[in-house]
Amino acid sequence: xxDLIQIKFSxxxxxxxxxxxxxxxxxxxxxxxxxxxKQETQLQKNHPELHPLKIAISGTCNTQYLTRIxxxxxxxxxxxxxxxxxxxxxxxxxxxxxxSDLYRFQPDxxxxxxxxxxxxxxxxxxxxxxxxxxxxxxxVQSQLALWQFFHKHSSAQVFLTNIAVPNRHVLGNLEANxxxxxxxxxxxxxxxxxxxxxxxxxxxxxEAMSADFGKDRWFDDSAWFISKQPFCMDALPVMALxxxxxxxxxxxxxxxxxxxxxxxxLWGGVxxxxxxxxxxxxxxxxxxxAYLDFxxxxxxxQERGVLLAVCSKNDQTIAEQVFLSHxxxxxxxxxxxxxxxxxxxxxxxxxHIAQQLNIGLDSLVFFDxxxxxxxxxxxxxxxxxxxxxxxxxxxxSVALDKAGYFDxxxxxxEDLSRAQSYAADQERIRLSESxxxxxxxxxxxxxxxxxxxxxxxxTERFTQLINKTNQFNLRTVRYSEAEMDRxxxxxxxxxxxAILADKFSNYGLISACILRKQEEKRLWIxxxxxxxxxxxxxxxxxxxxxxxxxxKNFGCAEILGEYIPTAKNGYVANLLDDLGFDLIxxxxxxxxxxxxxxxxxxxxxxxxxxEETM
Numbered sequence: 001x002x003d004l005i006q007i008k009f010s011x012x013x014x015x016x017x018x019x020x021x022x023x024x025x026x027x028x029x030x031x032x033x034x035x036x037x038k039q040e041t042q043l044q045k046n047h048p049e050l051h052p053l054k055i056a057i058s059g060t061c062n063t064q065y066l067t068r069i070x071x072x073x074x075x076x077x078x079x080x081x082x083x084x085x086x087x088x089x090x091x092x093x094x095x096x097x098x099x100s101d102l103y104r105f106q107p108d109x110x111x112x113x114x115x116x117x118x119x120x121x122x123x124x125x126x127x128x129x130x131x132x133x134x135x136x137x138x139x140v141q142s143q144l145a146l147w148q149f150f151h152k153h154s155s156a157q158v159f160l161t162n163i164a165v166p167n168r169h170v171l172g173n174l175e176a177n178x179x180x181x182x183x184x185x186x187x188x189x190x191x192x193x194x195x196x197x198x199x200x201x202x203x204x205x206x207e208a209m210s211a212d213f214g215k216d217r218w219f220d221d222s223a224w225f226i227s228k229q230p231f232c233m234d235a236l237p238v239m240a241l242x243x244x245x246x247x248x249x250x251x252x253x254x255x256x257x258x259x260x261x262x263x264x265x266l267w268g269g270v271x272x273x274x275x276x277x278x279x280x281x282x283x284x285x286x287x288x289x290a291y292l293d294f295x296x297x298x299x300x301x302q303e304r305g306v307l308l309a310v311c312s313k314n315d316q317t318i319a320e321q322v323f324l325s326h327x328x329x330x331x332x333x334x335x336x337x338x339x340x341x342x343x344x345x346x347x348x349x350x351x352h353i354a355q356q357l358n359i360g361l362d363s364l365v366f367f368d369x370x371x372x373x374x375x376x377x378x379x380x381x382x383x384x385x386x387x388x389x390x391x392x393x394x395x396x397s398v399a400l401d402k403a404g405y406f407d408x409x410x411x412x413x414e415d416l417s418r419a420q421s422y423a424a425d426q427e428r429i430r431l432s433e434s435x436x437x438x439x440x441x442x443x444x445x446x447x448x449x450x451x452x453x454x455x456x457x458x459t460e461r462f463t464q465l466i467n468k469t470n471q472f473n474l475r476t477v478r479y480s481e482a483e484m485d486r487x488x489x490x491x492x493x494x495x496x497x498a499i500l501a502d503k504f505s506n507y508g509l510i511s512a513c514i515l516r517k518q519e520e521k522r523l524w525i526x527x528x529x530x531x532x533x534x535x536x537x538x539x540x541x542x543x544x545x546x547x548x549x550x551x552k553n554f555g556c557a558e559i560l561g562e563y564i565p566t567a568k569n570g571y572v573a574n575l576l577d578d579l580g581f582d583l584i585x586x587x588x589x590x591x592x593x594x595x596x597x598x599x600x601x602x603x604x605x606x607x608x609x610x611e612e613t614m
Contacts, residue, residue, distance in 0.1 A: 057084070058094060061230035074248075109156060110156040110159070202246065255365050258405075272314060281326060291396075305411065309337055314341040358532040364384045364385065447537065453612070515551075521556045525560065539607065
């Protein structure tokens, strides 16, 4: 690696935002971090689009190296971090003392490292299962009590590691055969904590990281005894990358679509040259089985809500034939939300796919076996994440998993049904082509909406939608689980949601709005988002009708709204104008609006609306 001391600021800047340092070792990344800290003010000045975030880090160990190494990773993911770090051994004081620096800092995110050394009690050998269960339950309840106390006094989202089971096996193989063994007990504590943890805690899977990394490498007892380092230095980038991805997801920076090449990516060979019978998807051949294994992995990604798309230099009819006619091809045409096969450059095709799916380029991950194509996309579309594809197709699935691009904070029913919803879009396109005009098309969709106050069971999806939506988002305000809990218990707040279905599919909870009653009989639209899946369906008009009804119920005579421009929400720049609001103030692009409740004329839509009780 080039000596960082000699690198200019512009080179440091390029290194960070390209993510090229992700492949460096811990020592070199720490050097990069030190250089960055000296130029941090200039970096922030050059990139006003960075999302500022207050991040606290603590644990029963030394977290200094992790804090330092996190800095360039967070910047690479578009986060401008402000750190608070507990002193060594200061976690309990920070948590339990309301006058501590932690509470004064008021973090957005609290990262806490746990380890097996934290547990003071273990089962006695040969203890029966009931006794081991009781001890595990007491341990978990003790931990949960601490976090519930913290949650009462802080709105931070907590990123808490589970416990990595150590590479110590005093009982040898009996560790796996006795319920009272230490390793079995640690796994039991992990499992019980997972089942009982509150929603404001997101577990960081340190146990899986250490297993993938190698337990003998992960645990460094010399580093522990010398400096209380929780894991080896070489493991720091692994932990930092995982934490950075999740922190970015918290701010709405999420990958949504995996774009795939075809030849030598989904099958062996070139379909245009080798023909249907010549490509290798043979389950009885090692190479063919490797490609089939990758297709099965991709199907699991699709089933968990990741959109699949094709971007291939191919004749579309010939390429589609594999998914329609090949006897061993596992993926089918309907598994892809977009299918682009032509001879245009792939950068242009990726732009087309993002436009077709109505998502940003920064929501795409590109997977192509050809290194030249990958480099072209990297240079022409830096917003697109490009995965380094191994030469051996047997490693494709592991490479995709380890990249962690789709490491989301939450998984909802709407996520699981997303692929079917996009498949139904093809039916909607055919319907629109056969309709006389757009109003006729909307009527033919037979849309039904349920609009009303969000329920407790819908809170997770409601929060997820607000935090990940960028295009239809008036103010782009994000909320932690704790903040959302407080909003739901505030009598002056009305959290409004819409659930939409049409003749082809049920979209689920697709729009979210936070309304707050203010003084002087005003209702403030604090947040309003809607999924790109239902743009141009007039759902915003149906929502406004209900917002006015909420205003009347609150006794408000005026509704206030605001548009704060971002790089991604230009779609709603004129939303409030189009809905009949009056512009009352404008400064630096931010526009404030007002709507008179008494003079409001309800909007007409082609949606059958069921307005639920307030």
